[in-house]
Structures are given as structure tokens and as C-alpha cells.
Amino acid sequence: MLDADRACEKRTQGICALDFDIIIDGQDWDLSGFGLEAETAGDTATVTARFSNMGPRVLAYHFTRTGGRWLIDDLVILKDEAAAADHPWSLKDTLAAEYGPTARKHR
Numbered sequence: 001m002l003d004a005d006r007a008c009e010k011r012t013q014g015i016c017a018l019d020f021d022i023i024i025d026g027q028d029w030d031l032s033g034f035g036l037e038a039e040t041a042g043d044t045a046t047v048t049a050r051f052s053n054m055g056p057r058v059l060a061y062h063f064t065r066t067g068g069r070w071l072i073d074d075l076v077i078l079k080d081e082a083a084a085a086d087h088p089w090s091l092k093d094t095l096a097a098e099y100g101p102t103a104r105k106h107r
Contacts, residue, residue, distance in 0.1 A: 004099040017098040022075055022091055025057050045070065048078075 008016035020027050034051040043065040050058050058079040063070045074092040 005095060008099075017095055024053055025059060025077055026053050029053055044073075 005017050021029075024031065030053060032052045034049070037048045037050075039046050045063040045065075047061045047063070048058065049061065050056075056079060057077070060076045060078055061072060062074040062076065064073045065071075074090055076091070077089040
């Protein structure tokens with residue numbers, strides 16, 4: 001789905017589903033106070049990143065092991081100005097809504 005978003009940006013010469021850098025949770029950056037916590041369970045793992053980027057951020061990177069490789073399955077923003085623990089933002093859900101099989105094909 002990330003490939004579909006990149007193709008959309010190339011085709012339209014503009015912003016499509018993602019309008020920010022998902023790794024730093026922003027368009028601009030001034031990173032500080034960085035820390036990581038990791039949990040694994042079989043073929044899944046979650047790495048929680050806590051840092052400040054013009055405000056406090058908490059992001060959970062969800063991984064799955066496939067074919068002996070760890071791949072990112074989802075990125076969930078748990079805390080920033082727009083997301084909170086009671087209303088997290090999911091990369092997977094956002095891209096599925098835009099490019100999944102039941103998405104509106106408007107781009």
C-alpha cells in the first residue's frame with residue numbers, strides 16, 4: 001500500500017494519502033528525548049518509540065516475521081497533537097481505506 005501511495009504521488013505530482021513523514025510523525029523535525037521499548041511474542045513484535053518532535057510523540061511499530069525477515073506490519077501513532085491513546089492513528093487503516101480492495105478509486 002505504501003507503493004500505491006508513492007505511485008499516486010508520482011502520477012498526480014502531489015500529496016495523496018500521507019502528507020507527513022511517518023517515521024518522525026511530522027513534516028518538520030526537531031527530535032529529542034528519544035527512547036525505545038520492545039516486546040516480542042512468537043512471530044510478532046512491537047517497538048514503542050517515545051520522543052519529542054515539537055511536542056511529545058508515542059509511536060508503536062508493529063512487526064511480523066515473514067520468511068525469516070522482520071517486516072513492519074503497521075505503525076500506530078498513540079500520542080501527538082492529533083492522536084491520543086483513546087483515538088490512535090493507524091498507517092495500515094489509513095492506507096487500506098485509500099488503496100484497499102473496498103476503497104474508493106478516486107486518484
